[in-house]
Amino acid sequence: MNKLSVTTKVDPRDAKLSMAHFHVAFIALALGGFAGLLQVLVRSGTFELPFGITYYQVLTVHGVLLGLILTTFFIIGFQFAAISRTAGTLSNKARLIGWIGFWTMTLGTAMAATMVLLNEASVLFTFYAPLMAHPIFYIGLTLVIVGSWLSSGAMLSSYIGWRKQNPGKVSPLLSFMVVVNTLLWLVATIGVAATVLFQMLPLSLGMVDSINVLVSRTLFWYFGHPLVYFWLLPAYMCWYVVIPKIIGGKIFSDSLARMSFILFLLFSIPVGFHHQLTEPGIDPAWKFLQVILTFLVVIPSLMTAFSMFGMFENYGRSKGAKGLFGWFKKLPWGDARFVVPFIGMVAFIPAGAGGLVNASNQLNQVIHNTIWVTGHFHLTLATSVVLTFFGIAYWLIPHLTGRVLTKKMNKLAIIQACVWAIGMTFMSGSMHLAGLLGAPRRSSYSTYGDSQTAIDWIPYQIGQAIGGSILFIGIILVLIIFINLSFFAPKGEQEFPIGEMAEEAEKTPMVFENWKIWIGLTIVLILFAYTIPFIDMIQNAPPGSKGYKFW
Known part of the structure; x- marks a missing residue:
């Protein structure tokens, strides 16, 4: 068999690489989820941390392990499996680079996590200056990024190999989506790598006395916002390509998905x-420009909603559905592979609306730095994205391990998703409401003590604690399912579902494969949006902030 030929099953050697990433991801879920439980209990004022553990220590553990480690390891593991399934088995060289990337990321994770647990790096998920961590924390983060670059190179090489062997042909849709998300990650991480290597690390090592804080924050958010889409696009991959096959429908439009x-x-x-x-x-003019560009991201989100619900309706009509919403009853509500991601899709409706509030210059003034932002974050990442990731895991892990999703585990997975939805309704809802009352993010009950302000927020903090406790039960259920599918489920063949194109869909134009155009446009937009403001930040930095000779 040609090493790049397309198969219906991920090669066992590639499966081991993907599973290694998933093991780290779910360990991060367990530890980060427990830290999140402690966090909401402390915020409610009903619990005090023992053994000298600080609130910001568990907050950092929760944010870094779930926001950076769980997501990055899961996404890379999923994308390796997707490339192997659709573009063909990885070459030996690509697989070796993938393993080197995995171990580099794992070493970096261990280094950073150790510093956080030792309370030497309680700098939160965003690690803003002037908060400062131990140098080992920044070295660990650097290794995570470098390892992800190696893995990205391995994926891209597999795609390039497919293109060479299939000149003039449109690449498999799922492989194309992996390439887009990988390119997004590579471009975005330049920002965080720059601030860590050239600002934070020299400062923590005592090589410089100060840094330009505004430049540091700007470089972080150059990375921080596309990070949201690095999380989201793998969920979109599942929605566009996998869900149609699971329900027995067809992909609505290949061209629309690529666009x-x-x-x-x-x-x-x-x-x-x-x-x-x-x-x-x-x-302010540059802020206004970037607000406009932010709102343009609504367009592909609406395209996705149109495509998904168009696909659902077409499927329902093919099964005899009548009326405006008759198709809804025809969907496979007993299949966890569909139900779990579907709940994530529905959650993205209020999550997207909240995102419009965050991005609006006027409305942002109301909720900026309040716990509303945290509630929004938990609707997007911790519900839409994470529930879709769980839905992927429920069929991908048994596919990779040569096992099957049993009826018992399927039922438990649906229960888990419902538990998650209930818990998140309590927690995220309470966060949104408290944020509208001005409750700040990243604060504990002890920050305000018995003031009237703190007393007014108590009902919402208790709501967060209730929701967080229910979510932790959901995490326990996920871990039970993961362990079962990895080690104890019956041996068998579990499908890696890849949807087929609708017969009436238009032919996909080859312009989507012209990466010179898309990468070039991306670079032009970045230079247009950042060059002049960045120069201005450096030239007009306030006194005492130019400690590092470049910035």
């Missing part, structure tokens, strides 16, 4: 200023 991914690549990176709307030092 939506290209638009995410173009418009998700040059928009970091909308996280910095209240910060001085950035000209």
Whole structure:
């Protein structure tokens, strides 16, 4: 068999590489989820941390392990499996580079996590200056990024190999989507790598006395906003390509799916200023420009919603559905592979609406730095994305391990998703409401003590604690299912579902495969949105902030 030929099953050697990433991801879920439980209990004022553990220590553990480690390892593991399934078995060289990337990321994770657990790096998920961590923390983060670059190179090489062997042909849709998300990650991580290597690390090592804080925050959010789409696009891969096969329908439009991914690549990176709307030092005109670019990301999101619900309706009609919403009853509500991601899709409706509030210059003034933002974050990442990841795991892990999703585990998975939805309704809902009352993010009950302000927030903090406790039960259920599917489920063949194109769909144009155009446009937009503001930040830095000779 040709090493790049397309198969219906992921090669066992590639499966081991994917599973290694999943093991780290679910360990991060267990530890980060427990830290999250402690966090909401402390915030409610009903619990005090023992053994000298600090609130910001568990907050950092929760944010870093779930926001960075769980997501990055899961996405890379999923994308390796997707490339192997659709573009063909990885070459020996690509697989070796993938393993080197995995161990580099794992070493970096261990280094960073150790510093956080030792309370030497309680700098939160965003690690803003002037908060400062131990140098080993920054070295660990650097290794995670470098390892992800190696894995990205391995994936891209497999795609390039497919293109060489199939000149003039449109690449498999899932492989194309992996390439877009990988390119987004490579471009975005340049920002965080720059601030860590050239600002944070020298400062923590004592090589410099100060850094330009505004430049540091700008570089972080150059990375921080596209990071959201790095999380989201693998969920979109499942929605566009996998869900149609699971329900027995057809992919609505290959061209529309590719265009939506290209638009995410173009418009998700040059928009970091909308996280910095209240910060001085950035000209309002440039903030306004990036707010406009941020709102343009709504277009591919609406395209995705149109495509998904169009596919659902077409499927329902083919099964005899009548009326405006008759198709809804025809969907496979007993199949966890569909139900779990579908709940994530539905959650993205209020999550997207909240995102519009965050990105609006006027409305952002109301909720900026309040716990509303945390609630929004938990609707997007911790519900839409994570539930879809769980849905992927419920068929991909048994596919990779040569086992099957039993009826018992399928039922437990649906229960888990319902538990998650209930818990998140309590927790995220309470966060949104408390945020509208001005409750700040990243704060504990002890920050305000018995003041009237703190007393007014108590009902919402208790709601967060209730929701967080229910979510932790959901995490326990996920871990039970993961362990079962990895080691104890019956041996068998579990499908890696790849949807087929609808017969009436238009032919996909080859322009989508012209990466010179799309990468070039991405670079132009980034330079247009950041060059002048960045120069201004350096030239007009306030006294005492130019400690590092370059910035």
